[in-house]
Amino acid sequence: MQFDPTVDIDRFQILAIIGSISFIVFIVYLVRMKKLREDYSILWLFFGFSFLGVSIWRESLEYISHAMGIAYAPAAIFILLIMCLFMITIQFSIIISKQANQIIKLAQEIALLRQQLTKQSKTDDQHE
Amino acid sequence: MKLELSEFETQPETTRAYSKIAIIVPAFNEAGSIKDVLEDLNRVNPGHWDIIIVNDHSEDETLKFAQEYSHTIIELPINLGIGGCVQSGLLFAHRNGYDIAVQFDSDGQHVASEIKTLLWAMSESNADVVIGSRFIQSFEGQFKSSFFRRLGIKVIRLATKALTGSSIKDPTSGFRAFNVRAISLFAMNYPVHYPEPESLIKLHKNNLKVHEVSTLMNPRSTGESSIKQKAVFYMFNVLLGMMVTAMRPQKPNSEHAVRSDC
Numbered sequence: 001m002q003f004d005p006t007v008d009i010d011r012f013q014i015l016a017i018i019g020s021i022s023f024i025v026f027i028v029y030l031v032r033m034k035k036l037r038e039d040y041s042i043l044w045l046f047f048g049f050s051f052l053g054v055s056i057w058r059e060s061l062e063y064i065s066h067a068m069g070i071a072y073a074p075a076a077i078f079i080l081l082i083m084c085l086f087m088i089t090i091q092f093s094i095i096i097s098k099q100a101n102q103i104i105k106l107a108q109e110i111a112l113l114r115q116q117l118t119k120q121s122k123t124d125d126q127h128e
Numbered sequence: 129m130k131l132e133l134s135e136f137e138t139q140p141e142t143t144r145a146y147s148k149i150a151i152i153v154p155a156f157n158e159a160g161s162i163k164d165v166l167e168d169l170n171r172v173n174p175g176h177w178d179i180i181i182v183n184d185h186s187e188d189e190t191l192k193f194a195q196e197y198s199h200t201i202i203e204l205p206i207n208l209g210i211g212g213c214v215q216s217g218l219l220f221a222h223r224n225g226y227d228i229a230v231q232f233d234s235d236g237q238h239v240a241s242e243i244k245t246l247l248w249a250m251s252e253s254n255a256d257v258v259i260g261s262r263f264i265q266s267f268e269g270q271f272k273s274s275f276f277r278r279l280g281i282k283v284i285r286l287a288t289k290a291l292t293g294s295s296i297k298d299p300t301s302g303f304r305a306f307n308v309r310a311i312s313l314f315a316m317n318y319p320v321h322y323p324e325p326e327s328l329i330k331l332h333k334n335n336l337k338v339h340e341v342s343t344l345m346n347p348r349s350t351g352e353s354s355i356k357q358k359a360v361f362y363m364f365n366v367l368l369g370m371m372v373t374a375m376r377p378q379k380p381n382s383e384h385a386v387r388s389d390c
Contacts, residue, residue, distance in 0.1 A: 104208055104212045104215075104320070107206050107216075108208075108212065108215065111202045112219065114205075119200075
């Protein structure tokens with residue numbers, strides 16, 4: 001078997017398209033199975049469709065990198081990817097903060113309910 | 129000071145105006161001091177103060193010792209930290225229609241007989257929150273604290289002055305009395321980690337009046353303050369929290385009230 005050193009760019013495009021589609025399908029699957037909430041899937045789906053768009057219309061990357069003033073087009077991919085990851089992690093931080101506040105409220109409600117219960121059982125004992 | 133206190137004691141009408149008074153005792157791993165603190169409180173309790181112990185999921189025998197008395201105990205199912213712990217007590221006071229809530233720490237720093245000073249100051253000054261300070265007046269010499277602690281409090285004092293315009297001598301003091309307005313404000317929303325300085329800014333933003341009186345304080349009876357090693361971390365967090373609270377847009381309080389009451 002002869003090894004061809006030249007890179008087959010079309011082959012990678014097909015791979016990228018397949019990868020993007022399977023990514024989108026995976027996200028949709030997670031939402032369908034209720035393993036991922038719709039509101040949290042929006043960002044992921046947006047990224048998935050963006051990757052799909054870029055892999056189908058390859059020249060768009062050239063335009064984007066040109067617009068951003070990046071001479072080497074593939075570098076733009078990394079910047080965009082890092083930005084995507086940043087957005088996702090910030091979203092996680094927001095969700096965690098919100099949940100931390102909710103947990104505090106829940107714990108306080110439980111504590112007050114518990115107190116009411118013990119108070120009630122004490123007065124019940126006195127009546128008997 | 130002595131004279132004023134005795135005046136307060138001989139005037140039952142001033143105490144009758146505040147019929148429901150809750151003494152909130154937040155406790156986290158205070159088995160070493162909780163007994164003395166509760167004994168101290170029982171000694172000065174004129175009878176109509178309800179003592180409410182908020183156990184912040186202690187891992188030691190705090191709860192067992194607290195249960196030896198017939199006080200109300202609020203048991204948090206998870207550890208929330210001082211902010212969430214005190215807030216639970218304020219939420220209890222809010223729901224049960226208390227007129228005044230006094231925060232009284234369980235580490236033995238606060239002196240029970242000084243609660244009367246707070247209550248007296250509250251009725252005299254018409255303030256929404258009264259802070260028991262260890263720095264005003266001649267008590268300064270009696271309460272000895274380390275140089276770095278004093279420096280830290282000075283910085284927080286400056287930040288408080290800059291952000292609220294009022295000079296509070298002891299912004300980190302947890303010895304405080306809250307009236308109905310302050311209780312309902314903090315029952316809904318209270319700072320989580322280092323609540324004392326932050327809450328001052330919240331009070332200022334909600335146009336609540338703060339008054340400060342000098343009170344006696346004991347040096348810590350059990351253990352050293354954990355603030356020492358984490359001083360820089362603590363200062364950073366307090367100042368950050370204060371600035372964020374100052375920048376935060378005002379939320380209408382009615383919305384919170386509706387949401388929590390249902």
